[in-house]
Amino acid sequence: MIRDTIRPGTILRVLVLVALIAFLVAPERFAGLLAPLTTNNAPPIYNQGSLVDLTLSHLFTVAISTLAAAVVAVSLAVFVTRPAGREFLALSRAVVNIGQTFPPVAVLALSVPAMGFGEAPTRMALFLYGLLPIFENTLVGLSTLPPAVVEAASAMGMTGRQRLLKVELPLAMPLILEGLRLSAVIGLATATIGSTVAAKGLGEVIIAGLLSNNLAFIVQGGVITGVLAVLISDGFQAVARQAAKKSGTRPQTET
């Protein structure tokens, strides 16, 4: 087995992650770094709640919404690619394409009249919007399988269910993971805006900074969310590369 050589990019990411954790655990040690951004002796470190708590609830909101979206979206994509769901295929494609033109912030705002304030509308919006990229990518993955592979599986006597679980889904996995990555990244961004509807998350830090004109709050909130998004996105890409290697398909990069 050939080991991956450790790339400089990986080292950089590990260092960034360590710095992020250090900042979250002991933010007051970094006060000197952020103090030049404040005026009138304003606090340089967010003081209206624990940054660790905010980060964890932010991540939790994104994680459960993306997970729920993944379960539903993959099931729907499987359904419309089976003979029983064929009638829904064309419409579901069109709905996903139209849905992706909807701004996530509009979906979030429109969930509020229906669900009130707090975590619920944020999770709902993240879930709804998260469905789209996962569904689209799963659909592409399932409908672009090499026909020879599917035929070979049938010829081996596999039932429809075995073919789906042992051949089709593993082959589509890199694309499904890319869909998950897109959902998670959009979710992280939308959850930040969720703080305007009273969801607990890192957006609170940025908004507190905007309201009290404290640049240090804005920058630390922005940098934490930005770093989290980049690290999570990279993590998904690494897992997708592994899945592509395992299933023997070429890594699909989206450019």
Next chain:
Amino acid sequence: MTMLADAGPDEPAASWRIDRLGVVIALLLVVALALPFATFRATRIASGTGLLLHEALPAPAAAAAAAALVAALAGAVTLRRPALRLAAGVLALVALALGVGAAAAFLTPADNPYARIAPGSGFWVGVFAAAMLVTDAMVRLRLGPAGRLIALAMTAALIAALLASGAWSRLSLLAEYRSRADVFWREANTHVILAAGSLAAAVAVGLPLGILAHRVRRLRDPMINVLNVIQTIPSMALFGILIAPLGWIAANVPGAHALGIRGIGMAPAFLALFLYSLLPMVANTIVGLNGVSRAVVDAARGMGLTGLQRLFQVEMPLALPVILTGIRIVLVQNIGLATVAALIGGGGFGVFLFQGLGQTATDLILLGALPPVALAFAAAVVLDAVIEISGRGKP
């Protein structure tokens, strides 16, 4: 991924068979009829009372609306020809649109100018079901780009006619608009400038960068990686982070303040949208140029075209559809993201959206959320059509 254009493979039509999609849509329409059609509130932020169709409209109008919806419901299940299904969907949408306007006029008490009548959940479920029926019919009709543009223009004309005729004038959303009409158009202007201006800047910078990265292979990966990281940063975070350097520039660079550069406001929003736009522009330019076949370039060279002539007369025109796809991604994305700009004082429709959230005023939220949704949708339909037309007759 052209909206409304990529129909899946058609199955052989059975002579008579219940349309399962039609059944789902019909069930949704039944649910719509059972839910409140309109909501009555004594003031704009009071909690509302739901009113069913027959309570929200005078009896003859309620009967007409219900008949139209039932006809559409029956059509969804039994009709198979896409044109007829489209007609059924449009009938339902028109009945809902006229019905909700009439309900607002009927329910507004003469002595209470503060009362607000808004569409109820039944209306929205009905619109969703009818929109599904219309979308499915449009996909099956396989309209060409011109047909889709005409359909979009007709929809826009219909909505404009409904707004101009006063059929909706009693609806709470329009009451909300009337009390801030000047501000609405000013913010609409800001929104368009933010979205389209940052797109123009990204085209001006992204195309040369893409061409450069196409020519100089070594630059390609680092450039794409950096732009990828920027694209990943959440919008509110990037808006926030940019406040710091722009604030510093405004305070310390002479003349910057006079140019409109500020820590908060439009400048950081514009810059953030521009940065987000670079990745799709650069990446699609590279992909488009890579897709031009070597043989074509060699032939052009054989004809004696210089490098620049080859670029502008051969390579760029052939790469155009892919570059236009980048522009579509950017425009749709920016129309949405410009909504967030309001959080840092950048203006745009987000002003109403976030004000509405702050005041728990649903109508104000809708006033801020619906225009960007409509704009993004229209931009996507128009650019999809342009991309398809530009790609014709090309390998």
